[in-house]
Each structure stands twice: as structure tokens, then as C-alpha cells.
Amino acid sequence: MGRMQRTLIKDLAQKSGETVLIKGWVSVRRDQGKMVFFDFRDMSGSVQGVVLPQSAALETAKEIRSEFVVAVTGVVNKRPEKNINTEVQNGDIELEVTGIEILAKAEPLPFDMSIDGYNLDLTTELDHRALTLRHPRLQSIFKVQAVIIDSFREFMKSQSFFEFQAPAITPATAEGGAEVFEVNYFDKKAYLTQSPQLYKQIVMTAFERVFSVNKVFRAEPSATTRHITEIVSLDAEMAFIDSWTDVRDMSEQTVRFILDQVATKCANELKIMNATLPTMTDKTPTLSLKEAQNKIFEKTGRDVRGEKDLNPEDERALCEIIKEETSSDFVYVYGYPTKMKPFYVYPNPEDPSVNEGMDLLCRGIEWLSGGRRVNEYKQLLEHVEKWNMDPKKIDMFLEAFKYGVPPEGGFAFGAERMTMQILELKNIREATMFPRDMHRIDSKLAGSEDLGS
Amino acid sequence: MGRMQRTLIKDLAQKSGETVLIKGWVSVRRDQGKMVFFDFRDMSGSVQGVVLPQSAALETAKEIRSEFVVAVTGVVNKRPEKNINTEVQNGDIELEVTGIEILAKAEPLPFDMSIDGYNLDLTTELDHRALTLRHPRLQSIFKVQAVIIDSFREFMKSQSFFEFQAPAITPATAEGGAEVFEVNYFDKKAYLTQSPQLYKQIVMTAFERVFSVNKVFRAEPSATTRHITEIVSLDAEMAFIDSWTDVRDMSEQTVRFILDQVATKCANELKIMNATLPTMTDKTPTLSLKEAQNKIFEKTGRDVRGEKDLNPEDERALCEIIKEETSSDFVYVYGYPTKMKPFYVYPNPEDPSVNEGMDLLCRGIEWLSGGRRVNEYKQLLEHVEKWNMDPKKIDMFLEAFKYGVPPEGGFAFGAERMTMQILELKNIREATMFPRDMHRIDSKLAGSEDLGS
Numbered sequence: 001m002g003r004m005q006r007t008l009i010k011d012l013a014q015k016s017g018e019t020v021l022i023k024g025w026v027s028v029r030r031d032q033g034k035m036v037f038f039d040f041r042d043m044s045g046s047v048q049g050v051v052l053p054q055s056a057a058l059e060t061a062k063e064i065r066s067e068f069v070v071a072v073t074g075v076v077n078k079r080p081e082k083n084i085n086t087e088v089q090n091g092d093i094e095l096e097v098t099g100i101e102i103l104a105k106a107e108p109l110p111f112d113m114s115i116d117g118y119n120l121d122l123t124t125e126l127d128h129r130a131l132t133l134r135h136p137r138l139q140s141i142f143k144v145q146a147v148i149i150d151s152f153r154e155f156m157k158s159q160s161f162f163e164f165q166a167p168a169i170t171p172a173t174a175e176g177g178a179e180v181f182e183v184n185y186f187d188k189k190a191y192l193t194q195s196p197q198l199y200k201q202i203v204m205t206a207f208e209r210v211f212s213v214n215k216v217f218r219a220e221p222s223a224t225t226r227h228i229t230e231i232v233s234l235d236a237e238m239a240f241i242d243s244w245t246d247v248r249d250m251s252e253q254t255v256r257f258i259l260d261q262v263a264t265k266c267a268n269e270l271k272i273m274n275a276t277l278p279t280m281t282d283k284t285p286t287l288s289l290k291e292a293q294n295k296i297f298e299k300t301g302r303d304v305r306g307e308k309d310l311n312p313e314d315e316r317a318l319c320e321i322i323k324e325e326t327s328s329d330f331v332y333v334y335g336y337p338t339k340m341k342p343f344y345v346y347p348n349p350e351d352p353s354v355n356e357g358m359d360l361l362c363r364g365i366e367w368l369s370g371g372r373r374v375n376e377y378k379q380l381l382e383h384v385e386k387w388n389m390d391p392k393k394i395d396m397f398l399e400a401f402k403y404g405v406p407p408e409g410g411f412a413f414g415a416e417r418m419t420m421q422i423l424e425l426k427n428i429r430e431a432t433m434f435p436r437d438m439h440r441i442d443s444k445l446a447g448s449e450d451l452g453s
Numbered sequence: 454m455g456r457m458q459r460t461l462i463k464d465l466a467q468k469s470g471e472t473v474l475i476k477g478w479v480s481v482r483r484d485q486g487k488m489v490f491f492d493f494r495d496m497s498g499s500v501q502g503v504v505l506p507q508s509a510a511l512e513t514a515k516e517i518r519s520e521f522v523v524a525v526t527g528v529v530n531k532r533p534e535k536n537i538n539t540e541v542q543n544g545d546i547e548l549e550v551t552g553i554e555i556l557a558k559a560e561p562l563p564f565d566m567s568i569d570g571y572n573l574d575l576t577t578e579l580d581h582r583a584l585t586l587r588h589p590r591l592q593s594i595f596k597v598q599a600v601i602i603d604s605f606r607e608f609m610k611s612q613s614f615f616e617f618q619a620p621a622i623t624p625a626t627a628e629g630g631a632e633v634f635e636v637n638y639f640d641k642k643a644y645l646t647q648s649p650q651l652y653k654q655i656v657m658t659a660f661e662r663v664f665s666v667n668k669v670f671r672a673e674p675s676a677t678t679r680h681i682t683e684i685v686s687l688d689a690e691m692a693f694i695d696s697w698t699d700v701r702d703m704s705e706q707t708v709r710f711i712l713d714q715v716a717t718k719c720a721n722e723l724k725i726m727n728a729t730l731p732t733m734t735d736k737t738p739t740l741s742l743k744e745a746q747n748k749i750f751e752k753t754g755r756d757v758r759g760e761k762d763l764n765p766e767d768e769r770a771l772c773e774i775i776k777e778e779t780s781s782d783f784v785y786v787y788g789y790p791t792k793m794k795p796f797y798v799y800p801n802p803e804d805p806s807v808n809e810g811m812d813l814l815c816r817g818i819e820w821l822s823g824g825r826r827v828n829e830y831k832q833l834l835e836h837v838e839k840w841n842m843d844p845k846k847i848d849m850f851l852e853a854f855k856y857g858v859p860p861e862g863g864f865a866f867g868a869e870r871m872t873m874q875i876l877e878l879k880n881i882r883e884a885t886m887f888p889r890d891m892h893r894i895d896s897k898l899a900g901s902e903d904l905g906s
Contacts, residue, residue, distance in 0.1 A: 069857045104829065130852040138659075139660070146617070149618075150610075157603075165868075170894065171898075183634050184635045185898075188898055206592065217622070376557060404478060406557055
């Protein structure tokens with residue numbers, strides 16, 4: 001049996017009438033009188049197999065359970081018209097099994113892993129991540145995520161952005177805050193990066209257009225459905241912009257490209273997840289914070305004018321209003337109060353009390369944020385002072401800007417949140433293969449309780 | 454001036470006779486009598502500009518120093534035959550400058566940043582990483598590294614490997630050892646991953662073929678030229694192998710593809726670095742550890758037969774011998790003593806005292822390692838016991854293997870070491886944009902001393 005070349009399950013339909021060898025896992029065994037039916041799967045898909053009463057494989061077939069690994073020889077048969085199932089892959093063929101070799105056995109499953117029977121609460125799903133990852137639903141989630149990440153890189157490269165590796169261990173916390181993890185670094189203190197922001201700006205001063213796909217870490221001491229401690233951050237930074245709207249436009253094209261790629265490459269996964277991609281219109285509506293607040297007041301009667309930011313209720317309301325008015329699921333909001341944002345965000349020269357930072361909202365929450373940055377060394381030093389920062393802690397960053405930096409900006413977003421939002425999942429842990437939070441690293445931590453709710 | 458479309462410097466040669474706008478940095482200004490010459494650079498390359506005595510831009514030109522950011526209008530002129538320099542980009546054209554706008558000023562440089570004048574020791578280079586990254590030599594190193602990493606992903610995808618994100622924070626150290634960084638995780642202990650090994654094996658059991666590009670961390674308390682604490686690890690794992698040689702072959706194809714891509718996409722960078730790619734022959738020589746030791750004994754007289762591993766001197770000797778015998782710069786060594794390697798490495802069934810782990814050596818050092826893994830649950834449990842490990846610490850890993858895993862293997866290598874070796878650099882810090890070691894995270898740590906030597 002080892003001599004025959006393996007055929008991937010996705011290619012079986014082209015081999016009607018031929019004898020083939022497949023290798024994969026048994027998803028389900030169903031005994032029907034003297035026949036045994038199997039659903040086999042490999043990395044490329046699933047197919048139904050049947051062991052007829054006279055088959056030499058019948059005895060072996062009887063001892064095979066779910067998740068056994070098998071090498072199966074058989075003949076690819078067209079199904080009779082009445083047995084064709086157009087809803088599933090290979091629904092028009094069947095493998096008539098002539099031989100089965102068990103490559104590896106499996107213990108009895110602790111719960112139902114069948115396509116329709118799978119129904120675990122998230123805690124159990126995570127407790128058994130090593131097994132549940134085999135389910136088509138979970139595979140769909142992470143295939144979509146892989147396409148999101150890879151499409152980001154593909155689009156960036158097409159726009160001449162240079163990929164760099166941002167560091168995870170940092171010497172100091174530029175923006176301070178308690179939400180940072182401390183590392184015991186040879187008996188000195190170091191920290192896990194919260195964002196590659198300052199590094200991407202440094203590298204931009206040398207390479208003009210840069211991007212990175214790297215881990216960032218947030219010591220969020222709260223267990224919500226949106227927070228995990230280790231995130232895949234997709235970051236971009238570009239020089240020689242004329243205005244912050246160049247950054248907006250680049251980020252819009254990036255999201256559009258990603259959505260297009262997901263639509264094309266993940267049609268099957270979207271179907272499995274029963275997910276509808278959000279609508280991005282030709283030109284995504286863009287409002288200043290003031291305009292957004294006025295609109296919310298007009299439409300809902302809730303007076304949020306003068307607030308320093310949009311709260312979650314505002315974000316949901318704004319997205320609904322924009323969707324109704326323009327059919328766009330997306331909306332950009334820019335022009336936040338300068339002092340509410342970090343020191344590197346560029347103030348509007350005509351009204352320095354607001355800045356040229358922006359957020360992209362979709363389906364009620366923020367997907368991406370960015371904007372223009374301060375590029376003049378003197379202005380940066382002024383900001384460092386105004387923001388009460390210690391310039392020594394960012395001396396490498398400041399050195400980059402000492403030597404000539406053009407107008408520039410950038411944006412960032414998290415791969416897990418985008419995956420969650422695209423697939424309309426309820427908890428970001430579903431969109432994270434090995435989620436870490438204050439209560440869990442793979443297993444629950446001692447003394448920990450529940451998941452985000 | 455803002456109205457004209459920017460032309461990238463690499464595209465100037467196609468615009469002979471035209472008036473263009475470029476934007477970029479001044480690398481060098483040279484005054485020659487009443488004329489001023491500039492080397493301008495942008496993300497795409499360099500070009501010489503000249504400001505003639507009658508030019509309206511002359512006054513501005515005189516105040517511009519190195520690293521000023523400028524928008525320059527001018528006419529692209531062919532150089533007279535005698536001034537053509539075929540050795541450099543745009544050596545046959547010159548930009549006759551008609552207007553210069555200063556977009557950002559630069560402080561005077563702390564050292565010579567010109568192409569030929571740049572000559573810093575590594576400590577100074579790292580102390581000023583934010584500035585030195587602008588030098589073509591450093592840019593070449595990181596462009597080669599970006600191509601190595603991207604080519605790895607490209608080849609993996611072409612072979613149907615699925616990309617996943619391996620976690621950085623881990624709950625326990627499976628393989629123990631002091632060389633692990635501890636994280637203060639909400640007042641509990643967590644650790645930075647030393648390798649995605651167990652995670653990639655878990656994900657392989659669900660996706661069959663998987664790869665990851667992720668950071669790993671080694672708390673090496675030694676400052677050598679080869680050790681840094683934060684590394685970009687390129688990892689692959691594949692199921693349904695027939696033998697460990699399938700893993701060897703896949704790793705060989707991967708390295709071959711990467712070298713081909715570097716040769717094609719980085720010809721200019723290799724020239725700048727004066728680097729010669731290593732030679733990979735049609736079939737890379739493969740020796741068992743015993744065969745390698747015999748060969749070293751035969752050729753050098755040094756008797757290393759019976760040693761449990763190759764030491765650095767052995768690795769250098771073996772590479773030299775193989776190079777001489779076969780012209781291959783690469784050699785695989787397999788079959789190490791079983792107990793010298795981790796618990797997951799597969800013992801040779803015919804002689805369980807040696808295993809089916811392998812290393813790929815090149816130019817005297819290890820580039821990559823991998824091999825076949827134990828895939829049977831029962832054998833894994835036996836190994837866990839023999840290796841004196843706590844099964845509770847790897848329960849997620851063990852669960853994956855409880856439910857049917859085919860014969861499998863994989864390999865891994867570090868992006869920085871491969872960059873260093875391809876470019877024949879002397880210190881791995883040169884091949885790391887923001888190197889971390891026991892003495893440095895961006896800046897030198899308090900009380901720290903020297904670099905690796």
C-alpha cells in the first residue's frame with residue numbers, strides 16, 4: 001500500500017473510477033447493517049468512504065474509531081443521483097474501500113467532535129484546544145485569520161512597504177501605565193512591548209515605508225470578551241504624506257484588500273461560520289469627532305457633544321446611523337482632543353486642541369487606529385515635555401527624529417479582533433488559537449475563575 | 454511644487470529630458486566652486502543632483518546638510534560619456550536642480566555616514582541604531598533578512614503549509630533549564646517561550662502541515678558573537694512522512710528556495726556586502742554522526758569517534774572536508790545519541806540508542822535542525838518518564854497525541870543566524886535590527902560592559 005502515491009482528498013473528484021490511496025483521519029464511523037461508512041478527512045477536505053460486506057477491509061474497519069489515522073485504498077465511485085449531496089465537498093462521490101491500514105490509534109473521544117454534534121462551551125473548548133482544533137469550525141476561524149495576516153503583508157509589499165521585526169522585550173515603558181508585563185532580565189527589569197509604535201517610526205525614518213507583524217502584550221487586569229494579553233499586531237508606517245488623509249486612504253485600501261482576499265480565499269470557511277463580510281463602500285464616510293457627536297445627538301437625542309471620546313454606546317450608535325445613511329459598515333472618526341492621545345500624534349495646525357489621529361469603526365467597535373505623527377524634532381521635544389515624559393526613556397526614538405524626518409503617519413490593528421469581527425464571534429478567545437488572559441495560559445491558572453463575559 | 458507627482462529615484466532613468474519632482478534625504482553635499490553637488494536618496498535608490506551657478510535653488514542649497522529632507526524639482530540629464538559611472542545606480546544620469554524645498558532639517562551628524570566614510574565599531578553602531586539604519590550597508594543586511602523570512606513563508610505556502618501564530622508567553626518550561634525568562638504575570642509566574650516546538654506539533658495534529666514565524670527567547674548568560682536573547686524562529690512541522698528523510702528533503706528545498714530568492718532579489722545588496730552565497734549541490738551530502746566522526750578522524754587525525762556530539766571544531770572540520778570532496782557548502786548530520794536530544798525526537802527503531810534527529814551545517818556552523826518526532830502516544834508517555842519530565846506540564850501537548858497522530862517531523866532555524874551566515878558577518882548583532890543580550894536592550898544596561906566577542 002505504501003507504494004501507491006497519496007491522493008489528497010480535494011483531488012478525488014478528478015479520479016472517478018480510479019483506485020487511489022488517501023491518508024487522513026477518521027471523523028466518523030457509521031455502521032449500517034453489514035456495511036461500514038466513514039467520513040475521512042485530511043488537510044484538504046473530507047470524503048465519505050464505504051466498506052462493503054465482501055470487502056477485505058471489513059474486519060479492520062470494525063475496530064476503527066473517530067480520530068484514528070488511516071491509509072485507505074479504494075475506488076472513487078460516482079454516487080447515484082439520489083445520494084448526491086451538493087451542500088458538502090465531494091458530495092457526488094464516494095470511496096469504495098478495498099484496504100485500510102491503521103497508522104495511529106486514538107483513545108475514545110471525551111465529547112462529540114462530529115460536525116453537527118459539536119457543541120461545547122468556550123471553557124471546555126479551550127481546556128481541550130489540542131483536540132478541538134481538529135473541528136472544521138475552529139479550522140475555519142484560523143484559516144480566515146491566516147488569510148487576514150497574509151493579505152496584510154501582501155498588500156503592504158505591493159505598496160513598497162518594507163517588513164521589519166519589532167522587538168518584544170523593551171527597556172522601559174515609554175507611555176507608562178500599569179498594563180505592562182515585567183520581565184526578570186538577568187536580574188534587571190525589562191518589559192514586554194505594548195506596541196511597536198516607536199520602533200516602527202524609527203525604522204520608517206530609514207526605510208520610508210515599513211510594516212511589521214509582531215506580538216504585543218497588555219497586562220489587562222480585566223476578563224472581558226474583548227481582552228487578551230498577547231495580541232498579533234499588524235502595523236504600518238509611511239513617510240512623505242501630504243496629509244493625514246493619505247494614511248486614512250492607505251489603511252482603507254489595506255482593509256479593502258483584506259476583505260476581498262477573505263471573500264475569495266475563504267468562501268467555504270465563511271459558509272461554515274455562517275458569516276457575512278461587512279460592506280465597504282467606494283469611499284468610507286469620514287467624520288470629525290465633533291461631526292460624529294452632532295450626528296449622534298441629532299439621531300438619538302443623546303447629547304454627547306463636548307465629550308472627549310466616543311464611548312462604546314456612541315460607537316454602536318454611529319455605526320448604525322452611518323450604515324442606514326450610506327450602507328457602509330465602516331466609518332472613520334478623526335480629530336480627537338490632542339491631550340487625550342499619545343505625544344506622537346500630530347496636532348491640527350489650524351486648531352492644535354484637536355489632533356490628526358483617526359479610528360476606523362465597523363459594526364460598532366474600533367477596528368484600526370492611526371493618523372499623522374509629529375515629525376519635527378523641536379515639536380517632538382515640546383510634546384515630550386508637555387506630556388511629562390522622560391526623554392531619556394525614548395532617546396533612541398528621539399535620535400531618529402533629530403536627523404530629518406518627513407511628514408509621516410501610520411496605522412495599526414489587531415489580527416484577533418479583526419478575525420472576531422469579520423466572523424461575528426462573541427469572544428476574542430474564539431479568534432485566538434492559544435489565548436492568554438489573567439485567568440488562563442493554556443490551562444486555567446491556579447486560583448483563577450472564569451472567562452471574559 | 455506640491456502639485457507635481459513625485460517620481461521615485463529608481464524611475465528617473467526612464468525620464469531623461471523631463472522635469473521631475475523627487476522627495477528624499479540628502480546623503481552628501483559637495484561644494485565645487487560655484488556649483489553644489491548632492492547625493493539624494495529615497496526608499497528606491499540614489500541619484501546625483503547638481504545645482505548650477507545660475508540656479509534659483511543655489512541659496513537654499515547652501516544651507517542644506519546631510520540628512521535634510523527635501524523636495525527637489527529638476528531636469529533629468531544624461532551625463533556626458535566621460536562622467537558615466539557604471540558601478541552605481543543612476544550613474545549615467547544627473548538631476549539638474551531647479552528648485553529645492555526643505556521638508557525637514559537635520560542636526561549635524563555625530564559621525565561620517567557617507568557610503569565610503571562610514572566606519573564604526575559595533576558598539577557605536579548599536580548605540581546609534583536609529584541613525585545608522587539609514588546607511589546602505591545596514592539597509593542591505595535587513596533587506597536580505599526580510600527576503601529570507603518572506604521566502605520561507607512563500608515556500609511553505611507553496612507546499613500547503615498552514616501559518617499559525619505560536620504564543621510567546623508560556624505557562625511552564627517543558628524542557629526546564631535556567632535559560633528561560635520569567636514574566637510577572639498578574640503576580641503569578643509565566644515564562645517567555647524558548648521554542649514553538651510543542652505548539653507547532655499540536656497544531657500539526659489538526660492542520661497536517663504548519664509553519665510559524667515567531668519570536669523565541671533565550672536567557673543566555675553569555676555574551677558571545679552568536680547569542681542574542683530574542684530571536685526570530687522559522688518553524689515547520691509536517692505529518693504523513695514515510696521517514697525522517699522526508700523532513701530533510703523538505704528542509705533542503707526550503708533552504709534552496711531561500712538562497713535562490715536572495716540571489717535573485719538581493720543581487721545589489723550582496724554586492725554592497727561583498728557576500729558570496731554558499732553552494733548547495735543537487736543533493737546535499739548526508740552523514741550519520743558516526744560517519745561524520747570517522748571522516749573527521751580519517752582526514753584530520755583527530756579521534757572524535759564515540760563523542761556524543763560534534764563540537765565547534767568538528768563542525769568546521771566536517772564542513773571543510775565536505776566542501777573539498779563534493780563542493781557542497783552544506784552537510785546534514787543525523788543519528789545523535791537518543792538521550793542527548795529532547796524527549797520528542799524519534800529513536801531509530803533498528804537501533805534505539807541513536808535517534809532520527811538531524812542538523813544542517815554550513816560554513817562551519819549549524820543552520821537548521823529538525824528530524825522525525827515520536828508520534829505514538831504510548832511511546833511519548835514512556836519518553837516523558839525516561840526523560841524525568843512532569844507530564845502535567847505538557848498536558849495540552851500530550852492530549853494532542855492521545856487522539857491519533859501520523860508519523861511526523863519538522864525543522865527550525867533562526868532568521869538572524871541565517872542572515873549572519875549568508876552575509877558572512879562576524880557578529881549576530883549585525884544581523885539583528887534591535888539586538889537584545891545580557892548587556893543591552895537598545896542602550897547598554899546599567900552596570901553592563903561589552904559586546905559579544
